[in-house]
Amino acid sequence: MIKICSTEDVPKGTVISANVDGTPLAVVHGEDDVFYAVYDECSHAAVALSEGEVSGCTLECWLHGSRFDLRTGEPSGLPATEPVPVYPVEVRDGDIYVSLTPSNGVTR
Numbered sequence: 001m002i003k004i005c006s007t008e009d010v011p012k013g014t015v016i017s018a019n020v021d022g023t024p025l026a027v028v029h030g031e032d033d034v035f036y037a038v039y040d041e042c043s044h045a046a047v048a049l050s051e052g053e054v055s056g057c058t059l060e061c062w063l064h065g066s067r068f069d070l071r072t073g074e075p076s077g078l079p080a081t082e083p084v085p086v087y088p089v090e091v092r093d094g095d096i097y098v099s100l101t102p103s104n105g106v107t108r
Contacts, residue, residue, distance in 0.1 A: 001097035017050035
């Protein structure tokens with residue numbers, strides 16, 4: 001697990017971008033009060049998901065509106081049809097840690 005930032009850096013309902021060893025991540029504080037990490041690139045178009053909107057347990061791509069489930073990486077609407085990698089997150093002592101091994105088996 002790699003330390004990304006403090007939980008205070010990601011207020012509830014927001015997303016930040018992080019680059020860890022060349023892997024772009026979107027770190028999200030979901031509206032369910034859980035922290036998530038997904039690959040920071042839409043599977044439909046090469047744009048940063050970290051620039052999108054958080055809604056419940058989804059992250060919406062700002063360009064074409066595809067929403068990705070933060071728990072599974074699965075898109076819930078077109079135009080995206082392929083999931084994005086989802087990474088395990090742990091919160092320890094107020095800090096967010098992420099593993100770069102996707103928990104959903106999707107690789108980039």
